[in-house]
Amino acid sequence: xxxxxxxxxxxxxxxxxxxxxxxxxxxxxxxxxxxxxxxxxxxxxxxxxxxxxxxxxxxxxxxxxxxxxxxxxxxxxxxxxxxxxxxxxxxxxxxxxxxxxxxxxxxxxxxxxxxxxxxxxxxxxxxxxxxxxxxxxxxxxxxxxxxxxxxxxxxxxxxxxxxxxxxxxxxxxxxxxxxxxxxxxxxxxxxxxxxxxxxxxxxxxxxxxxxxxxxxxxxxxxxxxxxxxxxxxxxxxxxxxxxxxxxxxxxxxxxxxxxxxxxxxxxxxxxxxxxxxxxxxxxxxxxxxxxxxxxxxxxxxxxxxxxxxxxxxxxxxxxxxxxxxxxxxxxxxxxxxxxxxxxxxxxxxxxxxxxxxxxxxxxxxxxxxxxxxxxxxxxxxxxxxxxxxxxxxxxxxxxxxxxxxxxxxxxxxxxxxxxxxxxxxxxxxxxxxxxxxxxxxxxxxxxxxxxxxxxxxxxxxxxxxxxxxxxxxxxxxxxxxxxxxxxxxxxxxxxxxxxxxxxxxxxxxxxxxxxxxxxxxxxxxxxxxxxxxxxxxxxxxxxxxxxxxxxxxxxxxxxxxxxxxxxxxxxxx
Amino acid sequence: xxxxxxxxxxxxxxxxxxxxxxxxxxxxxxxxxxxxxxxxxxxxxxxxxxxxxxxxxxxxxxxxxxxxxxxxxxxxxxxxxxxxxxxxxxxxxxxxxxxxxxxxxxxxxxxxxxxxxxxxxxxxxxxxxxxxxxxxxxxxxxxxxxxxxxxxxxxxxxxxxxxxxxxxxxxxxxxxxxxxxxxxxxxxxxxxxxxxxxxxxxxxxxxxxxxxxxxxxxxxxxxxxxxxxxxxxxxxxxxxxxxxxxxxxxxxxxxxxxxxxxxxxxxxxxxxxxxxxxxxxxxxxxxxxx
Numbered sequence: 001x002x003x004x005x006x007x008x009x010x011x012x013x014x015x016x017x018x019x020x021x022x023x024x025x026x027x028x029x030x031x032x033x034x035x036x037x038x039x040x041x042x043x044x045x046x047x048x049x050x051x052x053x054x055x056x057x058x059x060x061x062x063x064x065x066x067x068x069x070x071x072x073x074x075x076x077x078x079x080x081x082x083x084x085x086x087x088x089x090x091x092x093x094x095x096x097x098x099x100x101x102x103x104x105x106x107x108x109x110x111x112x113x114x115x116x117x118x119x120x121x122x123x124x125x126x127x128x129x130x131x132x133x134x135x136x137x138x139x140x141x142x143x144x145x146x147x148x149x150x151x152x153x154x155x156x157x158x159x160x161x162x163x164x165x166x167x168x169x170x171x172x173x174x175x176x177x178x179x180x181x182x183x184x185x186x187x188x189x190x191x192x193x194x195x196x197x198x199x200x201x202x203x204x205x206x207x208x209x210x211x212x213x214x215x216x217x218x219x220x221x222x223x224x225x226x227x228x229x230x231x232x233x234x235x236x237x238x239x240x241x242x243x244x245x246x247x248x249x250x251x252x253x254x255x256x257x258x259x260x261x262x263x264x265x266x267x268x269x270x271x272x273x274x275x276x277x278x279x280x281x282x283x284x285x286x287x288x289x290x291x292x293x294x295x296x297x298x299x300x301x302x303x304x305x306x307x308x309x310x311x312x313x314x315x316x317x318x319x320x321x322x323x324x325x326x327x328x329x330x331x332x333x334x335x336x337x338x339x340x341x342x343x344x345x346x347x348x349x350x351x352x353x354x355x356x357x358x359x360x361x362x363x364x365x366x367x368x369x370x371x372x373x374x375x376x377x378x379x380x381x382x383x384x385x386x387x388x389x390x391x392x393x394x395x396x397x398x399x400x401x402x403x404x405x406x407x408x409x410x411x412x413x414x415x416x417x418x419x420x421x422x423x424x425x426x427x428x429x430x431x432x433x434x435x436x437x438x439x440x441x442x443x444x445x446x447x448x449x450x451x452x453x454x455x456x457x458x459x460x461x462x463x464x465x466x467x468x469x470x471x472x473x474x475x476x477x478x479x480x481x482x483x484x485x486x487x488x489x490x491x492x493x494x495x496x497x498x499x500x501x502x503x504x505x506x507x508x509x510x511x512x513x514x515x516x517x518x519x520x521x522x523x524x525x526x527x528x529x530x531x532x533x534x535x536x537x538x539x540x541x542x543x544x545x546x547x548x549x550x551x552x553x554x555x556x557x558x559x560x561x562x563x564x565x566x567x568x569x570x571x572x573x
Numbered sequence: 574x575x576x577x578x579x580x581x582x583x584x585x586x587x588x589x590x591x592x593x594x595x596x597x598x599x600x601x602x603x604x605x606x607x608x609x610x611x612x613x614x615x616x617x618x619x620x621x622x623x624x625x626x627x628x629x630x631x632x633x634x635x636x637x638x639x640x641x642x643x644x645x646x647x648x649x650x651x652x653x654x655x656x657x658x659x660x661x662x663x664x665x666x667x668x669x670x671x672x673x674x675x676x677x678x679x680x681x682x683x684x685x686x687x688x689x690x691x692x693x694x695x696x697x698x699x700x701x702x703x704x705x706x707x708x709x710x711x712x713x714x715x716x717x718x719x720x721x722x723x724x725x726x727x728x729x730x731x732x733x734x735x736x737x738x739x740x741x742x743x744x745x746x747x748x749x750x751x752x753x754x755x756x757x758x759x760x761x762x763x764x765x766x767x768x769x770x771x772x773x774x775x776x777x778x779x780x781x782x783x784x785x786x787x788x789x790x791x792x793x794x795x796x797x798x799x800x801x802x803x804x805x806x807x808x809x810x811x812x813x814x815x816x817x818x819x820x821x822x823x824x825x826x827x828x829x830x831x832x833x834x835x836x837x838x839x840x841x842x843x844x845x846x847x848x849x850x851x852x853x854x855x856x857x858x859x860x861x862x863x
Contacts, residue, residue: 077722086620336724 001029002502005038009048009471012437013055014446015460019438020476025053027467030502034463044504050475051496054441055459056116056468058448061235061272061307062389064106065120065134065145067127068320071339072100072351072390076318079353092511093139099318099353099390107139107514109396111506114470114495116517117448117458120145121184121235121272122322124347125152126548128178129555135519136561140505142468142517144452146235147180148322148347149221151191154541159220160210168224169534169572172524175230177554179521179563181452182232183225186322187239188214191348193325200325203239203249214239218253222260222268227571228524229263231453235270238277242326247290250277254294257303263571267302270451273309273388275370287365289426291372299378305451306377307384310370310401312393313356313363313418319391324348345545356393364422366392371404371411372426374443375433381447385440398444399492403485405435405443410485434482454520467502470495518562524570578645578667581611581633583625585650591619592675593628596658598648600641600666600685608635641666642685648672654694660687663704676713679706682732692738696720701751703731711738711757719747725766725787729753733816742779745772748789752816761798764791767837773815777845785830786837794820796845804829804839806853813840825850825857 004027011023026035026043063069073079080096085105087094095105110118123131123145135143149155149171158167171183189207190200196208203214218236225233238253240246250271257268271277280288298306311317319330324340327350331338340350356363370392377383385402389395403410408431415423423429435443449459457466474481474491481488494509505513526534542550557563583598594617603611612626625631629650637644642665648656654673658680665685673691679698686705695713698706699720716736719728728747739757747766754773761779764772764786771790780798783791792813804827813824820842827839843850 075722078720079722081720 002504003028003038003043004046004467004499004502004504005035005040005043006046006048006053006469006471009051009053010476011053011461012441013461014438014442015055015449015455016462018461025461025469027469027499027502030467032461032463032465032467046471046497048471048496050478052437052472052474052476052491053461054114054470054472055445055449055461055465056470056498056500057110057114057444058452058459059110059115059118059386059395060384060448060451061121061309061386062118062395063120063122063320063391064118064138064143064389065103066123066131068122068322068349068351069100069134070130071341072318072320073097073102075337075339075351076100076353079316079318091513093514099316099394103134103137104139107141108511111140111498111500111511112494112509113396113398113492114472114498114506115141116468116470116498116500117142117144117454119143119181119452122146122148122186123178123180124148124322124343124349125174125178126343126346126546126553128180129559132179132519132555132560136516139514139516140500140511142520144181144520145179146182146184146232147175147178148186149174149183150185150188150217150322151347153345153545154538155221156192156207156210156212156217157541159216160212164220164223164227165530165572166534166537167220168227168570169526169530170538171221171224172228172526172570172572173531173534173538175521176523179519179555179557179560181521181566182230182235183221184235184237185218185221186237186347187241187326188217190214190239190323190325194348195342200323201239203252215256218256218269219259222256226261226263226268229568229570230522230524231566231568232451233266233268233270235272237272237321237323241276241321241323242330244279244281244283244287247278247280247293250274250290250294251297254297254301254304257301262303266453267305267382267451269303270305270307272307273386273391274306274373275309275311275366275392276388278369278373279365284362287362289365289369289372289428291369292376292427295373295376298373298382302379302382305382305384306373307386308370308374308401309386309388309392311356311363311366312387312397312400313358313360313367315393315397316353316355317390317393318351319354320349320351321391322347322349324350326350327352330354344547358417359419361419361422364419365426367418368423368426368428370401372428372431374405375428375431375435380435380439380442381450383443384448384451385443396493399489402440402444402492403488406437406440406488407482407485408432408434409483437476437481467499469497469499471497516561518564519560520564520566521560522566522568524568526570527572530572578643579634579638580645580647581631581637582647582649584630584632584648585653586628586630588651589618589628589655591655592657593618593655594658595656596661597625598646598656599660599663599668600644600646601662601664603637603644603646604641604666605639606637608633608637611637645669653691657694660685663687673710679704682706695741698729698732698734700727701729701732701734705733705735707735707737709737712736712740714741714743714760715746716740716744717748717751717753718743718745719766723747725785726768728767729770740774745770748772754815754818758795763793764789764837767791771815773818775820783827783830783837783839785833785835786839787830787833787835788837790815790838790840792820792824792840794822794842794845797841797849800827800839800841800849801830803832805831806856809843809854809857810840825853
């Protein structure tokens with residue numbers, strides 16, 4: 001296999017504590033090795049002088065595959081006009097789309113930005129076969145999918161019955177049966193309430209038909225994740241997302257961590273796209289940012305992590321979420337087009353195209369919340385950069401967000417185009433903090449790898465790590481990052497070089513080779529007698545609830561292009 | 574040099590077998606360039622990138638004037654109907670085609686004029702902002718329209734399209750301003766989703782004229798297949814027209830589409846649609862008496 005040696009690069013590798021030092025990096029057989037092991041005569045020699053070397057980027061939350069993404073493509077033909085780039089065979093397929101691009105463009109754009117692992121965060125179990133088909137078709141990156149369990153009737157029955165062990169075993173079985181990586185909770189219980197009553201519910205409201213509240217669901221699922229010893233614990237999309245005043249619900253949800261019995265060192269809950277759940281005020285007209293309060297709670301509570309869900313004003317977006325009641329509300333705000341669907345037994349979803357406007361009061365507040373949370377939090381290892389693609393904006397705008405975080409001037413220049421009335425109500429203009437390249441490497445790579453439990457092989461450049469490397473053409477010793485932020489955007493938008501599993505896939509910001517990455521999934525080890533009881537229970541429930549048979553529900557290993565199993569030792573007896 | 578026209582003749586060398594993306598054949602691209610530079614302008618033949626002189630013979634002055642408004646380009650040759658995107662984003666000057674053209678002629682154009690001495694494909698003058706297009710024979714669908722999936726009002730927003738032949742379906746779909754005149758007949762959904770502007774069809778048209786329109790004016794001078802039930806009848810007028818073209822016939826005036834709170838005007842010739850419109854006549858007369 002290819003041998004590569006990268007010389008003279010400025011290395012940022014937070015998991016190994018390397019902060020901008022000139023270190024040589026050797027790559028052999030898809031792994032990082034000591035440079036002395038490389039046969040220099042055979043190796044590809046890369047001179048990275050004056051360039052930044054980082055581990056490959058990891059995106060923990062980006063809707064890149066699944067039935068809802070496909071429906072988004074179908075209802076938005078206008079998203080694809082004038083974005084077409086013809087194929088360049090044999091190494092590149094055709095690209096199209098902006099907020100809901102085709103599978104090839106998703107892979108290529110991530111690779112061009114130096115990203116090498118992306119998690120699809122919401123897939124209803126019964127539809128996960130489709131998700132895997134699409135993930136199989138995405139080139140360049142490694143991927144994984146999180147499984148929706150928020151309104152799963154079988155899980156709700158088990159939670160109501162108080163059968164903690166069986167619930168954990170069921171969720172473990174479900175993850176393996178659908179080849180998922182982690183559990184995702186979207187607006188817990190709301191899909192049941194939406195179906196029965198036609199409305200969403202708050203954290204402490206009762207779920208119709210069950211003697212439960214969303215609080216119970218989060219708690220029970222969180223404990224099950226602890227028992228199963230999942231590498232990434234629970235991914236939570238809070239209740240009341242998108243409604244003014246919902247920051248209180250978010251704070252309460254973050255506070256739930258103390259009710260969950262901890263069995264490992266890792267954070268207990270991950271609150272996702274926190275920008276959408278950080279609204280203060282009681283109506284759209286007097287909306288304010290709850291970013292400060294959320295950052296305060298984050299700093300005080302070490303068991304919770306957040307990702308930003310930053311919005312990009314001035315760019316079209318396509319909101320797509322399993323939070324169907326909210327999409328119903330959003331459709332009535334935008335009045336253009338809407339797709340909604342109910343997934344039997346498990347979930348519901350909606351899709352609405354949206355455009356965040358620069359002069360809009362609400363959209364400006366939304367823009368400030370994500371940045372406030374990031375800039376006011378003291379521990380960068382519990383913050384992750386996302387735009388909740390394509391809900392807040394397309395992922396290709398990550399470099400813009402990086403520039404806003406790294407440069408006060410970038411923020412000030414952009415603020416001039418925004419609603420001044422909204423800015424007067426936020427604290428963002430008064431924040432002077434500017435993140436360093438090291439911080440950016442933390443929030444886009446190292447911390448993400450740690451959150452996903454992959455810190456041994458990914459997100460760092462130590463010996464034995466997966467050879468996923470991004471080289472950016474920017475020299476922090478020559479360029480003033482806080483002033484010349486356009487150079488930061490340019491560098492991060494098009495990586496000088498991306499190396500995926502030891503192969504050079506991007507050179508000078510252009511694809512030079514198409515490879516297909518792996519799909520990572522977990523296999524929790526369940527005790528045999530518990531599994532037998534569980535299967536009996538599941539097959540009975542399947543006959544009662546589902547329209548398909550159990551055999552057709554389970555996804556085989558052969559259905560994944562390149563599956564990688566992560567075996568888990570559980571605490572189940 | 575004002576008023577003096579420089580004329581280029583662009584002739585297809587042979588009959589093309591695949592569509593040709595000819596968006597660079599426009600006065601804006603020619604302006605200020607030497608003939609040898611013009612010959613090297615990019616053209617897509619199917620998916621293959623090539624240069625203008627490989628597919629076309631060019632004749633004209635060795636250096637083009639700076640002002641695109643003083644340039645006239647005449648396009649001839651066998652089967653010009655394979656040429657797409659002619660006059661894309663053109664702002665001034667004149668394009669004359671001695672034959673048919675393909676899809677998306679005059680797409681997003683903002684000024685100048687295009688004369689097509691044959692017919693045209695779909696999306697003629699789609700999303701155009703200004704200028705004039707004249708077509709001597711039939712045109713395809715979506716003339717002066719928006720693209721699929723876009724919001725109402727994103728279609729043509731200025732300028733004039735005159736078609737001497739017939740038009741296809743959905744002409745002026747989503748248009749917000751400007752004029753479309755069809756001297757022949759049109760197919761279904763004339764002026765659907767339009768928010769402003771005016772459309773004149775001198776002869777018959779298909780059903781659903783003005784579906785979901787919120788503003789603007791549609792005049793149908795011949796038989797219609799149907800009038801949508803979501804239109805209210807308003808009155809009878811002795812003549813109707815668009816931009817100086819008047820048809821002296823009795824017209825029945827409708828307002829709609831009420832499904833979207835629309836206030837668009839739909840004029841339908843009365844005598845040609847007597848069977849269809851008789852039921853409304855009573856309503857108009859009752860209103861007059863009261």
